[in-house]
Amino acid sequence: MIMKRLLEFTGLEPERFQARWISGSEGAKFAATVQEITEQIKNLGPNTKMRDTDE
Amino acid sequence: MPAILKKDKLQALLSGLSRAYKLVLPVRENGMTYFKPYQTGLAIDRDYINTAMSPKEFLFPQTEKMLSFKYREGAEILITGAEPQPEKLAVFGARSCDLAGIAALDPVFGGRFPDPQYSTRRDRVLLVGLGCRRASSTCFCRAFNIDPLSCNGADIAVVELEDCFSVEARTDKGHAQLANFSQLLGEDNSGTVETSLSGAREAIDTSFDGIPDPAGIKDFLDRQFELPYWENIASRCLGCGICTYICPTCHCFDIFDVTRGKPDGNRYRCWDSCMFPDFTGMAGGHNPRPTPKERVRNRFMHKLKYHLDRYEIGGCVGCGRCVEKCPVNLDIRQVINDINKLQGGEN
Amino acid sequence: MSEKKTPSQITAKLREECRRLLETGTVHTVIGFARGSLPDRTVPVFITNPKDVEHLTWNPFCAANLSKYLLDHRRPGGKAAIIVKGCDSRGIVRLLQDNQILRDQVHILGIPCRGQYDHRKIPGLVAGETGPPDPESAALVHPELLFEKCAYCENPTPVIYDLLLDDAVEPIAGSNGRFAEITALEEKTALEKSAYWDDHFNRCLRCYACRNACPACTCRECVFDQFDPDWVSKRNNLSENTAFHLIRAFHVAGRCVDCGECDRVCPVQIPLRLLNRKIIKDLDELFEAPTPGTDINVKPALGDFNSRDPDKFH
Numbered sequence: 001m002i003m004k005r006l007l008e009f010t011g012l013e014p015e016r017f018q019a020r021w022i023s024g025s026e027g028a029k030f031a032a033t034v035q036e037i038t039e040q041i042k043n044l045g046p047n048t049k050m051r052d053t054d055e
Numbered sequence: 056m057p058a059i060l061k062k063d064k065l066q067a068l069l070s071g072l073s074r075a076y077k078l079v080l081p082v083r084e085n086g087m088t089y090f091k092p093y094q095t096g097l098a099i100d101r102d103y104i105n106t107a108m109s110p111k112e113f114l115f116p117q118t119e120k121m122l123s124f125k126y127r128e129g130a131e132i133l134i135t136g137a138e139p140q141p142e143k144l145a146v147f148g149a150r151s152c153d154l155a156g157i158a159a160l161d162p163v164f165g166g167r168f169p170d171p172q173y174s175t176r177r178d179r180v181l182l183v184g185l186g187c188r189r190a191s192s193t194c195f196c197r198a199f200n201i202d203p204l205s206c207n208g209a210d211i212a213v214v215e216l217e218d219c220f221s222v223e224a225r226t227d228k229g230h231a232q233l234a235n236f237s238q239l240l241g242e243d244n245s246g247t248v249e250t251s252l253s254g255a256r257e258a259i260d261t262s263f264d265g266i267p268d269p270a271g272i273k274d275f276l277d278r279q280f281e282l283p284y285w286e287n288i289a290s291r292c293l294g295c296g297i298c299t300y301i302c303p304t305c306h307c308f309d310i311f312d313v314t315r316g317k318p319d320g321n322r323y324r325c326w327d328s329c330m331f332p333d334f335t336g337m338a339g340g341h342n343p344r345p346t347p348k349e350r351v352r353n354r355f356m357h358k359l360k361y362h363l364d365r366y367e368i369g370g371c372v373g374c375g376r377c378v379e380k381c382p383v384n385l386d387i388r389q390v391i392n393d394i395n396k397l398q399g400g401e402n
Numbered sequence: 403m404s405e406k407k408t409p410s411q412i413t414a415k416l417r418e419e420c421r422r423l424l425e426t427g428t429v430h431t432v433i434g435f436a437r438g439s440l441p442d443r444t445v446p447v448f449i450t451n452p453k454d455v456e457h458l459t460w461n462p463f464c465a466a467n468l469s470k471y472l473l474d475h476r477r478p479g480g481k482a483a484i485i486v487k488g489c490d491s492r493g494i495v496r497l498l499q500d501n502q503i504l505r506d507q508v509h510i511l512g513i514p515c516r517g518q519y520d521h522r523k524i525p526g527l528v529a530g531e532t533g534p535p536d537p538e539s540a541a542l543v544h545p546e547l548l549f550e551k552c553a554y555c556e557n558p559t560p561v562i563y564d565l566l567l568d569d570a571v572e573p574i575a576g577s578n579g580r581f582a583e584i585t586a587l588e589e590k591t592a593l594e595k596s597a598y599w600d601d602h603f604n605r606c607l608r609c610y611a612c613r614n615a616c617p618a619c620t621c622r623e624c625v626f627d628q629f630d631p632d633w634v635s636k637r638n639n640l641s642e643n644t645a646f647h648l649i650r651a652f653h654v655a656g657r658c659v660d661c662g663e664c665d666r667v668c669p670v671q672i673p674l675r676l677l678n679r680k681i682i683k684d685l686d687e688l689f690e691a692p693t694p695g696t697d698i699n700v701k702p703a704l705g706d707f708n709s710r711d712p713d714k715f716h
Contacts, residue, residue: 011596052641291446295611325636382667386439
């Protein structure tokens with residue numbers, strides 16, 4: 001939570017940093033979570049922070 | 056012979072320079088003055104004494120990609136980008152101390168093994184010096200016989216006087232550039248510049264607060280390496296890189312590859328600081344400068360002796376940035392004074 | 403109620419006390435302030451000879467937090483004396499809680515502080531111009547020159563000490579307004595926040611003065627010094643600079659005592675305190691944690707467990 005809020009404070013959308021507690025045996029939950037987060041991130045569009053290329 | 060530029064024509068001069076070069080000039084931002092790229096309407100700082108960072112970053116950037124490498128079939132490595140192609144840059148507002156700093160860097164990166172990155176930038180840059188009107192409480196260029204009005208080392212020297220600027224080309228490159236601005240410049244028929252300059256010289260000479268005398272320092276340091284004095288002053292040093300990074304003559308760097316786990320990648324050169332503990336860390340684990348004492352001693356020996364030994368040019372130009380910014384007020388002027396006292400004790 | 407002591411009165415008392423401590427062998431070193439090379443600076447000094455206590459001084463330019471120097475003067479069975487203001491004293495609590503020093507290795511001389519002048523707010527002086535404010539005056543005649551942090555100081559009086567050199571000073575403002583700067587930033591849009599920090603991080607030189615001055619940064623091998631793996635390289639582009647500051651803020655989260663040194667030492671005046679105070683504010687909201695270092699018996703929030711801790715991940 002602290003990390004998320006700190007990232008948000010510097011202008012990163014909070015949805016880009018998420019933490020979940022998923023056991024190795026909760027395969028379905030893992031798949032559902034990944035799908036859900038993928039949708040969220042896609043809706044946010046490309047991230048602009050900390051993207052300096054190797055130029 | 057210096058020409059005259061009326062004060063209201065400065066903007067036109069800058070605008071003209073910006074068409075031939077990528078121009079950087081001193082701009083006030085966040086309470087300090089930085090060299091910023093020219094844009095129409097950008098206000099030049101008319102009141103600064105010196106910029107937060109020296110212009111060395113335009114010849115020797117803090118982060119510079121040296122080359123890229125790609126692995127191909129059959130263990131062949133393709134290297135690209137090793138021939139630097141920097142833009143043509145003009146620096147407007149380089150002070151005499153910083154120009155002396157560039158003169159101190161030239162033999163480091165030139166000489167027998169010229170550094171291609173530095174050399175190309177150095178050849179292409181147009182240095183427009185700006186004479187100082189007053190010194191700050193931390194300025195001491197005079198200690199090293201640097202004349203704040205001289206702009207020695209500039210392609211074009213500009214000095215702000217009472218009613219006008221004096222503008223003088225000092226090199227062929229400077230002459231060629233100024234030829235493009237003949238409609239902006241006027242001739243000094245009445246000797247205005249000469250008279251104004253002596254007034255300006257007097258004004259600035261009285262504005263220095265206390266200039267140390269480094270005359271006998273190198274000789275003394277030639278004979279004395281193990282001084283308890285270094286332990287005393289080193290005890291407060293934080294071991295950060297502020298002094299080295301803002302210093303116009305510091306030039307140490309680190310070279311490393313960034314590959315992101317793949318075999319392809321880029322090679323970078325970045326500033327490094329002798330004040331960092333691991334700077335002299337060697338393969339095998341040995342570190343010949345293990346404590347702040349060795350590192351602080353090395354810094355002052357370099358500025359006051361080693362650079363002279365190697366290049367016959369002083370390593371310190373008296374710009375005073377390190378005095379201004381050191382968080383623990385480690386003042387090189389004080390060090391010079393202290394060493395003079397120690398010398399007196401020796402005799 | 404006794405008169406407030408002037409800085410020169412405190413200086414005199416300080417010298418007398420330190421002379422006694424050194425002469426009796428109670429301490430082997432005194433860590434304090436001496437006049438600097440400019441009228442608006444002081445320097446840290448390390449005095450071992452009782453005669454040298456004459457160098458000690460106290461005035462409103464004693465901004466540095468000396469607590470981290472205790473790490474250089476630890477001796478088994480020995481004591482170092484140190485001069486601290488309120489904010490500095492939280493730094494000592496930090497070192498004690500982190501087991502970097504032992505309580506019986508330090509003799510704490512606390513000076514209740516009414517604020518420190520930020521020399522960067524005083525324009526460069528030339529001969530003939532008025533000098534910085536008289537450091538000998540008891541009253542704070544130039545409140546506009548104080549550090550931002552002094553306006554909402556929670557602990558003007560040191561929170562831990564063996565001797566106080568002046569009467570205790572009460573905090574000026576209540577704690578209501580202490581996070582005003584943070585709230586103001588939080589209310590900006592993501593784009594505005596991003597632009598704000600990008601502007602600052604672009605100036606970062608990666609000099610590591612902030613890290614080196616910080617009493618919470620005491621790792622023997624710092625993540626930023628490692629090159630294999632090269633977590634954050636020496637390149638000072640915006641991404642790496644941003645990463646450096648976020649990582650460091652998070653590494654000291656819950657342990658930063660808000661002494662403000664990171665902010666003060668930064669050569670390009672990045673308002674680093676705001677990052678750390680944002681975390682302190684969040685810890686206050688989420689964990690009811692007071693400013694770290696205020697109470698030596700309160701463990702760092704991220705290093706302790708309480709059944710009332712929020713248990714959401716996101």
